[in-house]
Amino acid sequence: MSHDEHGQHAHHELSFWERYVFSVDHKVIGLQYLITSFIFLLVGFALMGLMRWQLAWPGTPIPFFGALFPSDLAPNGVMSGEFYNSLGAMHGTIMVFLGVVPLAVGAYGNYVLPLQIGAPDMAFPRMNMMSYWTYLPGGILMLASFLMPGGAAQSGWTSYPPLSIINPGQTVWLLSMVILITSSLLGAINFLVTTINMRAPGMSLWRMPIFVWAQFVSSVLLLLAFPPLEAASILQLMDRVFHTSFYMPKDILILGQAYAGSGGGQPLLWQHLFWFLAHPEVYVLVLPPMGIVAEIIANNTRKPLHGYKTMVFSMIAIGVMSFMVWAHHMFISGMSASLSNFFLVTTMIISVPSVALMTCLVFSLKGGSIRFNLPMLYALAFIPLFAIGGLTGLPLGLTVTDIYLHDTYYVIGHFHFVVVSGSIIALMGGTYYWFPKWYGRKMNDTLGHIHFWGSVITMCGIFAPMLFMGMGGASRRLYDPTAQLHNLPVQGWNVVATYSAYALALFQIPFIYNFFNSMWRGEKTVENPWQATTLEWACPSPPPHGNFEKTPTVYRGPYEYSVPGRKDDFWMQSDKN
Amino acid sequence: MSQTYDPAAIMNNPDTHSGVTNAKLGVWLFLASEIMLFATLFTSYIVLRMASTSWPWGWDVLNVPLATVNTVVLIGSSMTIVMAYARAYDKDKGGFQKWMAATILLSLAFLVIKGFEYGPKFAAGIGPHTSVFYAIYFTMTGLHAIHIVGGIAVNAGLLYMSTVDGHWKNPLFLGRVEGAGLYWHFVDIVWIFLFPALYLL
Amino acid sequence: MGQYGWSLPVAASSYAGKIDFGIWLIHAAMLGIFVLWGAFFVYLLVKFRARPGHRAEREDHADTPAHISVPDSISKFPFAQILYKNKGELKSLIPDMVIMTFEVALIVFYAIPVWSSIKMSVPETADPIRLEIVSEQFGWSVHYAGPDGKLGKRKMPLVHFSNPIGLDLADPASADDIVMGNELRLPVDRTAVIDLLSKDVIHSFFVPEFRIKQDAVPGLSIPIWVTPTKVGKYEITCAQLCGFAHSLMRGDVYVQTQEEFDAWYQSRLAQIPAAATASNPAEEF
Incomplete structure (x- = not known):
């Protein structure tokens, strides 16, 4: 389907629209995903900033912004309970479905995966474009739900019925989820076919970089885990729009009135279907960033990864097992207590390959010659912070x-700890690592260090207090934590977390400035500034349409650093001698 | 810059290529996700039915004869699309168009019969809101009908493309027909599970 | 207030100690793992930092195991070839094995037995107190049986602000029942067997001091039990998002001596007017 299309595109001049907006080039699409998902991350972060104000100083007017909200959301600038719940639901949804996954898979996967396997583009370039152009409207629809009467969804990102059937805003959430799921499915199919069929000569499976493996496993998870959520969303949509009772039992009250539907449904069914998606989804959030960390560590220790095959098998094992652990989110949900024992065991089993991955990353440092450049700092920070999360x-x-x-x-x-100081830290490290490839320029080092240390310390300042609050018994999703006595002693931690969150916001400014400034004014670099071995560094920076001057041939594994007897300490996959 | 990507050279290398074309592999993967979609609905069906105190028998509340006719119609369309593929394989344009048109007609007939099945239900005030049984019945058969509509669109598109020389002579055309056929068989198989689950059991 | 702090609140039920044991044991293990790994990690970073004249050393890489010969002494064992040639990689699984052993021990000797005793069975005691807790947006109704020892029937259509749990007064067992709003009183050292219900959405019954938590799912009646061991005033909170006033959905738990509890019980009974509604707790909403 795609091959003849390449031929056509190579020959005629592309208009501005074809080149930058409706591009079929995986690199442009990757950057579109990158910028869009970073913007969504900022939006999700801003929502959280509002919530943190309410959590630290409940019932006080939000400074500056409070006056901007309509009075039904924030009367006199004080956030209402409904608005707080909307912010909570949207924060989670945006961060997971519009921020981290599109960044990890859509952006890095799109840009880097075809380059790393030596392909000229994705297998289905037009489908790739469609995938972005369904993601963006889906995301905008999700945000636009704030403007709907009744506001955005307010039942948490998990949307447990019956609450989600009763609450306003949920219909738009569901529609938008169906669109986003479609986008993810298109992307997943594309990544899988590309990885299976588009590898350059010599790029056998065991010569693929870890990052490609991580994307591959993630794509399988997306492909198989998202349809159940799509089905579950359709059922919930039916409940809301056509008044079916899939998730509604008989004899319940809705806002004080007897429920008019037929009843006979199962509230727990949604939880099972939702977590059947959402647990594999967690690994989609984690595996690609881990792949990035592995790439950066191999590059900056100047030696092969320790246990490349162990890591690959671990990822595959995690992928398989992740479909069998979903109900560990449901131990106290009212499902059969004996079922819990089964999921307890599978959960402990899945920790084994996860620990193996982390062990391999740490052992990879042994014997190396570790360069502490910016990407490496992020990769190294990932290890202990992700370990806390794990x-x-x-x-x-x-x-x-x-x-x-x-x-x-x-x-x-x-x-x-897992997703922010783990995944997002790694993804930011990926930006510093691949930026020279994207724009042929380097990002500024000083600003990068400010961003790094600021982010890492403030992230710990936000999330460590949460662990202490949790030990004190503070429930999540509380609009006003001080309404409950047992939360009062730990309320101080909320204030600490809020200050840290605002500091974290400030520390993103150097990053944003650095990103755009370096795009045009950064120090120019060569094709392979990190002296890396994988194929993405064997083409010009930025790579032209079609990527490689000549289809590369791969002669060896991905991390042949410091091979004895060679002058250079790196041996590229595509170098014959 | 020069375009040096040579699909043929890459396809012949078992080390780096599955030997299945991109399009076909893509369709198979798409079907894998579709299986998960319908499997979830079937699971929900089982869970809801197990938990319910009373569950109507399909024979009592649904029009089983019409559905049986529909089953035959749909299996027939699966056969005609195979014939269409065989004609396309032999580069017989007229034959392809004839069989493809038959496929589309049969699938339209399926939808019309479905309409005769839904119509009296709605007329009697029965809809998805009536009970969990009807909810799952309308959701699953409705979603399946949407898949039929999608299949009709694809098949009609192929029928149109076969009239354009540039598409008919394209070596990839046969692969597209094969993809459409795979999808159509899948839709058929879903019905073969739906029919006993909702109407007979 | 003294019972709350920066850490686990006071343990006031028979199984709270078991849960706390697990929490502290796992946190000790976590801390140990983190400190050991952290120390090793920092050591590696310092020892193998890049410096002039220092070049990275490769390990025996799994890609080239052919030249490794397996010593005769172990070649007889099954999988000796694979295991020996990949011993470099396998070494990285040693921490994994240690952690796995720890986890298996946790599951077998701790998690499954304790979980079964808390969630899967009710202890055999001579005289448990039986009650129902009905949750709603946004409060808890506690339903005690009257002196007849029977909980009256409830019917959803009868729910009214004066009858929050829909007690069916036609049922003779209902007439003497006591219904409290957001107030749970339990005698100390006596097992309470509670049926947890919900009228509308999913709530979660959480008393931090008892270390008890269970979702209340509409359409299901979920049995839980607790044996309070300390007299005092504690707090019920809702742990599952249930709407805009989720954070206000709280109640008080009073664990009293049997005598105090009986006195309170009698005083409530005395307030029940003959052939009138059971009770009328002030609703928050």
């Missing part, structure tokens, strides 16, 4: 301790 998952995955910790701030702290 370790705090242990008491949550264990049924007994989860009784107390479930739905407390401990959970929030846990998965933010």
Whole structure:
């Protein structure tokens, strides 16, 4: 389908629209995804900034911005409970479905994966474009739901019925999710076909960089885990629009009135379907960033990764197992208590390959000659911070301790350590690492260091207090934590977290400035500034349409650094001698 | 810059290529996700049915004879699309168009019969809101009908493309027909599961 | 207030200690793992930092195992070839094995037995107190049986602000029942067996001091139990997002001596007018 299209595009001059907006070039699409998802991350972050004000100083007017909100959302500038819940639901949804996944898969996957396997483009370039152009409207629709009567969805990103059936805003959320899922499915199919069929000669499976493997496994997860959520969303949409009762039992009250529907549905069915998606989704959030970290570590230790195959097998094992652990989010949901024991065991099993991955990353440092450049700082920060996230998952995955910790701030702290100071830190490191490839220029080092240290310290300042609050028994999603006595002693931690969050926002300014400034004024670099071995560094920076002057041939594995007897300490995959 | 990508050279290398064309692989992967979609609905069906205190029997509330006719119609269309593919394989344009048109007609007939099945239900005030059984019945058959509509669009597109020389002579055309056929068989198979689950059991 | 702080609140139920044991044990293990790994990590960073004249050393890489010969002494064992030639990679699995052993021990000796005792069975005691807790947006109704020891029937259509749980007064068992709003009183050292229900959306019954948490799902009646061990005043909170006033959905728990509890119970009974509604707790909303 695609091959003849390449031929056509190479020959005629592209208009501005074809080149930058409706481009079929994976690199342009990758950058579109990059910029868009960074913007969505900022939006999600801004929503959280508002919530943090309410959490730290409940009932006080929001400074500056409070007056901007209509009085039904924030009367006199004080956030209402409905608005708080909307912000919470949208923060989660935006961060997961519009921020991190599109950044990890849409942006880095799109730009880097075809280059790393030596392909001229994705297998289906036009489908690739469609995937971006369904993602963007889906995202805009999601944001626009704030303008709907009743506001945006307010039942949490998990949207548990019956609450989600009752609350306003949910219909738009569901429609937008269906659109976003379609976009993800298109992307996943494209990545899989590209990886399976488009590899350059010599690029056998065991010569693929870890990042490609991570994208591959993530794409399988997206392909198989998203349709169940799509089906579940359709059922919920039916419940809301056509008044079916898939998730509604009989004999319940809705806002004080007897429920008029037929009843007979199962509220827990949604939870099962949702988490069947959402747990694999967690690994989609984590695996590609881990791949980036592995790339950066191999490059900056100047030696092959320790246990390349172990890592690949671990990722595959994680992928398979991630479909069998979903109900560990549901230990106290009212499902059969004996089922919990099964999911307890599978959860502990999945921790084994996860630990193996982390072990390999740490052991990879041994014997190296470690360069502490900017991307490496991010990759190194990933390891301990992600480890905190992983370790705090242990008491949550264990049924007994989860009784107390479930739905407390401990959970929030846990998965933010995983996703923010884990995944997002790694993804930012990826920006510094591949920026020279994207624009042929380097990002500024000083600003990068400010961004790095500022972000890492303030992230810990936000999420560590959450762990302490959770130990104190503070429940999540509380509009006003001070309404409950047992939260009062830990309320100070909320203030600490809020100050840290605002500081984190400030520390993103150097990054944004650095990004755009370096795009045009950064120091020019060569084709392979990090002296790396993988194929993306064997083409010009930025790569032209079609990527490689000549289809590269691959002669060796991805991380042949410091091969004895060679002058250079790196041996590119495409160098014959 | 020069375009040096040579699909043929890459396809012949078992080390770096599956040997299946991109389009076909893409369709298979798409079908994998579709299987998950319908499997989820079937799972929901089982869960809801297990948990319910009373569940109507298809024979009592649904029009089983019409659905049986529909089953035959749909299986027939699966056969005609195979014939269309065989004609296209032999570069027989007229034959391809004839069989493809038959496929489209049969699928339209399926939708019309479906309409005769839905119509009296709606007329009697029965809809998805009536009970969980009707909810799952209308959702699953409705979603399946949407898939039929999608298939008709694809098949009609191929029928149109076969009248344009540039498309008919394109070596990729056969692959497109094959993809459409795979999809159509999938839609057929979903119905073969739906029919007993909703109407007979 | 003294019972709350920066860490786990006071443990006031028979199984709170078991849960706390797990929490502290796992956190100790986590801290140990983190400190050991952290120290190793920093050591590696310092020892193998890039400096002039220092070149990275490659390990025996798995890609070239052919030249490695397996010593005779171990070649008889199954998989000796694969295991020996990949021993470099396999070494990285040692920490994994240690952690896995720890986890298996946790599951077998701790998680499954304790979970079963808390969530899968109710302890055999001579005289448990039985009650129902009905949750709604945004409050808790506690339903005690009257002196007849029977909980009256409830019917959803009867729900009214004067009858928050829809007690069916036609049922003779209902007439003497006590319904409290956002107030749970339990005698100390006596097992309470509670049926947890919801009238509208999913709520979650959480008393931090008891270390008890269970979602209340509409359409389901979920049995839970607790044996309070300390007299005191505690707090019920809702742990599952249930709407705009989720954070205001709280109640008080009073654990009293049996005598105090009986006195309170009798005083509530005395307030029930003959053949009138059971109770009329002030609703917050």
